[in-house]
């Protein structure tokens with residue numbers, strides 16, 4: 084490892100690896116630091132992504148695809164299901180262990196240096212600029228200098244704190260999640276299933292996604308403002324034991340999903356923040372793989388261009404906001420407003436919506452149609468829905 088780089092990136096998730104790849108492709112000297120020994124583990128994700136989302140950044144590789152999805156079913160609290168299946172809803176369930184590693188491989192191929200087991204524990208701050216990072220590896224402290232640091236260290240980001248860019252997350256903007264990997268479940272591997280209801284998953288939903296082999300992931304997200312310690316686990320356990328008596332749990336994990344508005348200022352002198360660190364996860368769906376890739380690639384490009392121009396001031400790095408304006412800032416602001424509208428609906432209304440949608444006599448619907456029907460009594464959100472599901 085050199086002791087000086089143009090760009091140092093903290094965290095080798097989708098945001099960090101895309102940032103490393105894009106910056107290196109632009110000729111920058113890049114170092115990507117990852118705390119965990121193996122990139123991609125542990126997995127804290129349902130691993131679902133749309134086909135359009137993934138193909139914007141990488142070609143599909145069978146080795147990291149667990150299942151290809153034709154669409155999904157959404158269930159109202161009364162159990163009435165609506166089939167959502169258009170081109171836009173087609174997608175994949177990934178094997179993130181292999182997918183994240185693949186993204187890091189692409190970064191390495193582009194010329195980035197990568198170091199695992201490198202736990203970043205501070206920033207080098209000089210003259211009002213971030214000028215590098217300090218990290219611990221096997222108990223020894225190291226320091227590396229750079230012109231731009233990119234914080235891509237996920238939902239529990241410490242880089243954002245150290246850089247003075249953090250603002251607290253409201254409890255109602257956080258989803259508390261739990262997931263089981265189930266074996267021995269009869270399942271149609273072409274579809275995902277989403278279950279809604281204030282009793283089943285207050286302020287969130289339960290998902291079932293097919294995985295490789297005969298494994299299915301069943302997860303739950305509950306709005307943290309409605310949750311208490313262990314609630315996500317208990318509710319998921321109840322759901323699984325009621326529906327899949329024979330299922331064996333072969334793995335489990337807990338995690339948190341930020342469903343907030345994107346950070347207004349994810350940049351500063353010598354620093355950019357991308358992905359969950361900057362609250363780029365879609366606040367309606369909780370999906371953050373695609374947005375992390377969008378933000379990471381924009382951050383990598385902006386950082387490399389700033390290095391070439393010899394100006395890494397916050398005034399110059401602010402260009403990052405313009406680059407993510409459509410993909411993240413506007414899209415997530417719309418998604419947030421839609422989420423606020425959906426949260427106002429009680430179970431009785433959700434039941435009615437499902438019945439009305441089914442009575443339209445269409446074999447399958449688009450997500451846009453579903454949300455327009457659900458929000459029919461909140462017409463101010465119609466434009467948001469139309470733009471969100473173009």
Ligand SMILES: Cc1cc2nc3c(=O)[nH]c(=O)nc-3n(C[C@H](O)[C@H](O)[C@H](O)COP(=O)(O)OP(=O)(O)OC[C@H]3O[C@@H](n4cnc5c(N)ncnc54)[C@H](O)[C@@H]3O)c2cc1C
Pocket residue numbers: 093094095096097098099116117118119123127128129130131132201202203204235236237238241260261262302337338339340357358359360364369370371372373375
């Ligand atoms: C239960 C659950 C289910 C989800 N399901 C989906 C889904 O189905 N589809 C979807 O699109 N999104 C889903 N998400 C969200 C998605 O997982 C995240 O939005 C996405 O991983 C964000 O990518 P990222 O690169 O910003 O951060 P991360 O993927 O979290 O990567 C951050 C990386 O930084 C590293 N790191 C942290 N601190 C340091 C440090 N100090 N030094 C060095 N490295 C550090 C971490 O080890 C990690 O590798 C889900 C999330 C959860 C919790």
